[in-house]
Amino acid sequence: MSLKNLDNKNRWRNKVVAFRVSPEEDKQIETAVRLSGLTKQDYITWRLLCRDVVVQGNPRVYKALRNELNDVLTELRQIEAGVGVDSELLDTIRMIAAILGGMKEE
Numbered sequence: 037m038s039l040k041n042l043d044n045k046n047r048w049r050n051k052v053v054a055f056r057v058s059p060e061e062d063k064q065i066e067t068a069v070r071l072s073g074l075t076k077q078d079y080i081t082w083r084l085l086c087r088d089v090v091v092q093g094n095p096r097v098y099k100a101l102r103n104e105l106n107d108v109l110t111e112l113r114q115i116e117a118g119v120g121v122d123s124e125l126l127d128t129i130r131m132i133a134a135i136l137g138g139m140k141e142e
Contacts, residue, residue, distance in 0.1 A: 108132070
């Protein structure tokens with residue numbers, strides 16, 4: 037059993053919530069977590085509670101963006117004339133664009 041943890045509002049986090057996802061869904065969640073700069077627990081909690089996830093730029097987020105853009109570029113090079121672009125790739129591109137758009141505003 038894991039140790040009890042206090043959150044930033046000094047509340048005990050001692051309840052466990054678990055669920056199953058497909059490998060594809062896991063990949064999308066992991067990508068979103070990496071790009072957000074949050075912990076997986078914080079990212080999922082914020083999203084489940086319908087709170088906006090605000091990305092704070094830091095070296096880890098910039099590195100994740102760079103790596104993810106490199107992966108997207110590799111996939112796009114393999115696609116001929118935009119045919120065969122899957123929804124997961126489009127979701128990743130939209131997420132990156134939103135993050136970069138938010139950084140541009142500041």
